[in-house]
Amino acid sequence: RKEVEQDPGPFNVPEGATVAFNCTYSNSASQSFFWYRQDCRKEPKLLMSVYSSGNEDGRFTAQLNRASQYISLLIRDSKLSDSATYLCVVNIRGRALTFGSGTRLQVQP
Amino acid sequence: SQTIHQWPATLVQPVGSPLSLECTVEGTSNPNLYWYRQAAGRGLQLLFYSVGIGQISSEVPQNLSASRPQDRQFILSSKKLLLSDSGFYLCAWTDRGGNEKLFFGSGTQLSVL
Numbered sequence: 001r002k003e004v005e006q007d008p009g010p011f012n013v014p015e016g017a018t019v020a021f022n023c024t025y026s027n028s029a030s031q032s033f034f035w036y037r038q039d040c041r042k043e044p045k046l047l048m049s050v051y052s053s054g055n056e057d058g059r060f061t062a063q064l065n066r067a068s069q070y071i072s073l074l075i076r077d078s079k080l081s082d083s084a085t086y087l088c089v090v091n092i093r094g095r096a097l098t099f100g101s102g103t104r105l106q107v108q109p
Numbered sequence: 110s111q112t113i114h115q116w117p118a119t120l121v122q123p124v125g126s127p128l129s130l131e132c133t134v135e136g137t138s139n140p141n142l143y144w145y146r147q148a149a150g151r152g153l154q155l156l157f158y159s160v161g162i163g164q165i166s167s168e169v170p171q172n173l174s175a176s177r178p179q180d181r182q183f184i185l186s187s188k189k190l191l192l193s194d195s196g197f198y199l200c201a202w203t204d205r206g207g208n209e210k211l212f213f214g215s216g217t218q219l220s221v222l
Contacts, residue, residue, distance in 0.1 A: 101152035
């Protein structure tokens with residue numbers, strides 16, 4: 001079983017739609033969580049950290065459910081520029097960050 | 110502010126040729142440094158990480174090696190490339206102060222033919 005699992009997609013949504021991605025992790029010792037965004041043939045860039053209480057950054061909302069070992073990312077009012085691959089990232093104490101394979105989002109006009 | 114430089118951006122090499130990719134970080138001291146590889150359509154695979162000069166940890170057995178000759182310099186090498194070494198190579202850093210956020214270089218697209 002992979003340590004971090006994501007639905008690869010693609011998620012094809014119209015502009016203005018709300019879309020949500022989930023990510024599950026297998027190691028209960030995971031301590032911190034992030035979402036990264038990666039454009040085609042570019043480096044991943046940090047989108048946001050994920051906190052237990054949930055956190056919001058503009059149109060983006062991240063949630064963590066430790067009991068069920070999953071994190072989520074919600075994007076409201078999707079823009080064409082949101083089209084990218086979204087990587088779920090988990091940090092386990094003493095180890096380097098572990099990346100999921102990513103979920104591809106395509107926002108269509 | 111901190112910056113990370115990685116070069117070259119693209120590289121086409123024949124099978125059996127050597128490889129040297131270089132990465133440097135500016136604006137910080139004692140960073141943790143990482144090499145990742147991303148195969149086409151796949152996730153990021155951690156290859157090496159380093160917590161200090163001369164200290165290299167390898168995550169997977171492979172045809173590659175890494176070195177850290179200076180605090181802010183990280184080099185990925187191979188003596189003889191294989192076809193399976195093709196991929197998108199990313200250098201990254203985090204600081205030592207408990208900030209776990211990872212910052213990536215712009216990557217090197219390596220094609221081994």
